[in-house]
Amino acid sequence: MTWELFLAYENLITLGIAVAIFLLFLIFRKLFTKYIFALLLKMTKKTKISLFSNVLVAFEKPLQWLFLIIGFYVALHYYGIKVGVLLTTDFIRRIIKVAIILLAMWGFLNLSSSTSSLFHKINEKTSVHIDEILIPLLSKTLQFVIIAISLTIILQEFGYSIEGFIAGLGLGGLAISLAAKDALANFLGGIVIISEKPFTIGDWVLTPSVEGTVEDITFRSTKIRTFADALVTVPNAQLSNEPITNWSKMGKRRITYYLRLAYGTPRDKIEKIVERIETLLRNHPEIHQETIFVKFDEFNESSLDIFLYFFTKSTVWGEYLTVKEEINLKILDIVEEEGVSFAFPARRLYVEEGEMKDFQRSREHSG
Structure with missing residues (x-):
């Protein structure tokens, strides 16, 4: 080797x-x-x-x-x-x-x-x-x-x-600040959001730009997940200058609508329905008892309207819908038990007798 x-x-x-x-x-x-x-x-x-x-x-x-x-x-x-x-x-x-x-x-x-x-x-x-x-x-x-x-x-x-x-950063500071004025505006907008705390991560918010759940807050923008599961990024400068509704901060959640009964419903039936609905709401464990209104409110064009205005204790969307459904079904039972019909949009047409005869002659002649 x-x-x-x-x-x-x-x-x-x-x-x-x-x-x-x-x-x-x-x-x-x-x-x-x-x-x-x-x-x-x-x-x-x-x-x-x-x-x-x-x-x-x-x-x-x-x-x-x-x-x-x-x-x-x-x-x-x-x-x-x-x-x-x-x-x-x-x-x-x-x-x-x-x-x-x-x-x-x-x-x-x-x-x-x-x-x-x-x-x-x-x-x-x-x-x-x-x-x-x-x-x-x-x-x-x-x-x-x-x-x-x-x-x-x-x-x-x-x-x-x-x-x-x-030192180089110091010399270029002016140029950077001029070029990054939008970024600075977004940063200051973020400071406003932090200081005023209109919402936090996980809150359900509504703005003119977007509605959804806050997922992240950065120096530049806030990320909001919509209910369609899309992620929307809103610049902080824009968000800090918009009205913000924070639904998560609600202490109770409102339900309001009109119950429209047919014309011809007797007065005693209306009074009985109003009384039974108010009793239902007063005794329901998931209804906030501070504000409850059930009133015969209006003579509408095609209905007699009972106004309902009350709140659920829960602000969670799913729980709110469950309570609302339960109340609606029980109101439906009350109306059926009282033998009253719901109104639907309708109009009556009145025709003079002479005009009716002229109309019939025109049809016979055309036939």
Whole structure:
């Protein structure tokens, strides 16, 4: 065997060992995820401080990738030593550091996400109360700060001057502010929404632009899910200048309509129907007792109208419809039991006797 073949064979063995080292770290990663991480998560959930479990969940994926990065670095370092080539130079070390910084940023972004339970736990465990409407904005602000700090550290790692970058931002501030005046208006609109709190996430709102359930509030816009399941994005500048009806803030829900009875209904029957309907509403457990009106109100063109005006205790749409249906069916029973007919639009045509005879003659002649 020649010396060149021996070196090639040795290099191949070295490469195989380096690959084996990397694969070994892959196995460590699998074992860590399946056993060690699961055990740590189970232990932290038993403690009274849930912050540890939130941190573990947020950093689960970054920790798994950290095993890959360490394994790659160790394998590369071993291979470089064996073949006599310095592969782990300062540049490679910087790349590894940048990768670790990005993994840390990933974990902190997960921890500060609006879907994370961190903000809710702060509300539960401390005297600091964070409104639901503030959570998305606080989350995005915190994530922006995390990204900015991470990028600053990465730039410094490669020797870039942060002072010059900040100075450049200052010089371009005027141009940016002029170009982003709409964005600024939307941001200020978001501040108005936060300060006045006309609604929060999950509320059912009605505006001249859209009606639906609030899903998300960002610096620029508010996302509202309509009842047709479409997602509408409304700029905050527009939304803050519109009248907003928040149906979720109702303490009760109104029902009002006219019960139209046929002409010819006796007076005593009308009085009896009014009395029975009011008794029905006064004794119904789901009807708000503060405001109930059942009155014979109008002589309409083709009906005698009884005015009904009352409220349900529940403001939930489905429950409201159920109570309304129940009341309507019982009113239908009352009207039928009293032997009274509902009115329908009708008109009577009166014709003079002479005109009627002329009409009949014209028909006979045409026939």
